Amino acid sequence: MAEEFLIGPxxxxxxxxxxxxxxxxxxxxxxxxxVMERPLTIYLNRQEIVTAMTIGDYPEYLALGFLRNQGMLSPDEEVTGVDFDAELETVVVRTARETDYEEKLQKKTRTSGCAVGTVFGDMMEGLEGVALPRAELRTSWLYALAKKINTAPSLYLEAGAIHGTVLCQGDRPLVYMEDVGRHNAVDKIAGWMMSERADAADKILYTTGRLTSEMVIKTAMMGIPALASRSGFTAWGVEIAREVGLTLIGxxxxxxxxxxxxxxxLVWDADPAQVADEPGRARRKGARHD
Structure with missing residues (x-):
């Protein structure tokens, strides 16, 4: 199953x-x-931005994606360097332009994400100009993706206590990231997309966690038109998805x-009766996605 992914667990x-x-x-x-937890402090140029608790893989993608999803990096930002120091547990993202986010850093909100996510207070302002593409989403893709993702080797199946987020195209899962917080997992996806200059218009984001306001905002900020999950919804997450025109499936x-x-x-091209139903409540006996 590992060959299904460009990057996998x-x-x-x-x-x-x-x-x-x-x-x-x-x-x-x-x-x-x-699962291990490690602190990772993210700097933007000379300014300390945040310390995240993370499993420690793909720190450069996590830093880039976090800054991108907080509106601190533009989609076409000229990033001159991303330097990870394992001993100091820091990542420094360097840009060609000068940055100063002291005021933004004073306006931050704790989110419902595991491992205490942080969203900066004016993040909603970045959604005002978002126009998500009119890409189709086939129900056959959803069924195929769920089967491939839920049966792939993962840290969740190995140890639990972790969330996964998967960038998909059609019925193919491309990049599968895991972390102790779903916000970290989606930020790693955003960092990979920024590094690879990947087009978001034809992508689907799959997450194992709840469809919260934070997940909806980050998906919309990334320009991805569809977000799907095994788990349920929050009311604010649904409201924001409707405001920005995001397809939200839980x-x-x-x-x-x-x-x-x-x-x-949605294009209804699959007969649910032909899809094997899922026994039990979770992929791993006794486990739950929060």
């Missing part, structure tokens, strides 16, 4: 999990894999899904 990477011993409900000794499990915004993009 590497659950065997020893940097991302470690073994921890404990006892189970019967008192028997057990050893399980748990509760994708087996034959079922529900679209609460942008249904005009």
């Amino acid at each position: 590497d659950p065997a990477d020893p940097r991302l999990t470690r073994a921890v011993e404990g006892v189970d409900h019967t008192g028997a000794a057990q050893e399980i894999r748990v 509760r994708m499990r087996g034959q079922r899904f529900i679209c609460l915004s942008g249904a005009e993009r």
